[in-house]
Amino acid sequence: MDEQDDEDVVPVFFLSDSTGISAETMGNALLIQFPDTRFERTLIPFIHTVEDAREVVEQLDEAMDGPVTPLVFTTAADDRVRQELLKTRAPIIDFFEMHMSKVEAVLGRSGIRQAARLHGVGDIKRYNNRMAAVEFTIEHDDGQSLRALEKSDVILLAPSRCGKTPTSMYLALQHGLFVANYPLVDEDLEADSLPEPVAPYLARCFGLTTTVDRLSRVRNERRPGSRYASPEQCRWELRRAAELFAAHRVPVIDSSAKSVEEISALILQTLKHDARTRRRAHEGKPT
Template identity: 60%
Template sequence: MPAPTPVFFLAGGTGISAETLGNMMLQQFPTVTFVRRKIPFITSIDRARQVVLELDAAMTDSVTPLVFSTVSDQEIRAELQKTACAFIDLFGSHLDTVERVLHVNAAHDVGALHGVGDLRRYEARMKAVEFAMEHDDGQSLRNLENADLILVAPSRCGKTPTSMYLALQHGIKVANYPLVEEDFQTSDLPRPVRPYGAKCFGLLSTAARLSQVRGERRPGSRYAALSQCSYELRRAEALYRAHRIPSINSAAMSVEEIAAVIMQTLRLNGVG
């Protein structure tokens, strides 16, 4: 069996962008095993030199590590490119293209890459996170009129991670509402979200996947039984269809993919 390929994600900031973009590429190689490591906050030449030593130490005669970088500082980036590993620059060459098109030199500001440099966008994202936390799993029904989106789904279909991702990455205020037993006994939308049907989006799963996820939390329970999961998903799908609520099956989708579909379907732009 071939040795795993080391993968490094380098960044001048948190490394979220390097990880996201790099992993999008790695997903195209499902037969290859990767060992991933993120190295964030590379903000000096000295640190870059230390990182290059770490990268090159992972080289072997049979395996060449992959390095994905979103470092924006030109001097630091040039130092990192001295590695013997395969260096994929996710920032530099594309930034050069944008500079040529706009006829304006980039600021090379690390904070701006993640929205920190724009205080308005940053504050909007933090307020969205607070909103999502307050309205997670139906904990609060206050101010639903201020929600940009209301996720409706049976328990454990991915409402919480999707809500938090949309809030943190895009500044979208998301409330999520869990469908419970009494909701499955009627074709009406649950009373708290009934006035906001246009903001609702439904999540589904497969019965097998939902049973597996629930079983990790409550093994052997009726809650995790395949028959119960199948029943809830059928009733949820019928509810969405009756009220023309768009929905997707989240079983085999990443949170990034789920978020992208929701934003496109409901035409949500976000702030980031």
């Protein structure tokens, strides 16, 4: 990277007295609106003390002396830490204070403003449920286990390397869903029926697909020059999978241009719609 390139890059800092996940998520939701801008991202989590905050302020002030003004996002909940961070010369987008003050005003009471409550253990029951979901999902990754499929909330079907595993793990870790993913191999794709192990759970099935070029490229990284990675094989698998999904009315999501967050949101939306439809039908209301 030459000097001119360096001057085009905007330094971005995500600060937190916890994991920094919230600061990154909300900050990146804003940064993605500037696709032509290059960012150099730095995460600084677990700023627990005023002394920690002072060291961060030194780092931010040093960045302010660079060629490009940095962007700083923070979700620090501890008032002492946050006030120290605000002493920097760098501009700070303070998500916590920005939203917390509004929530306090609506509720008419003050929050406890403690760190590590969003991504800490917090609600023990909810935490344990999420961990159970992760264990289930790991056990049922890529068809490794067919045990207790009746406990699954979601079953992902797709040819190999279409994004089943990352989507499964995100749904388990972030939403506490029990997810199984089942790879459609040649034997499954040559049949007209859904694979026998998942057929009884059609209502929980979602299909993933992608483009031939993307699938071939991803597979070539794993098995260069193989039949498995050839465009012809990828085209056949995707075509047969699409025909299988259509024949059994399995909802399909194209993973080629969607993040796991977007794919998961579509799955959750479908699950909620289906649950609402079943409830209204049970109540004798029009759907």
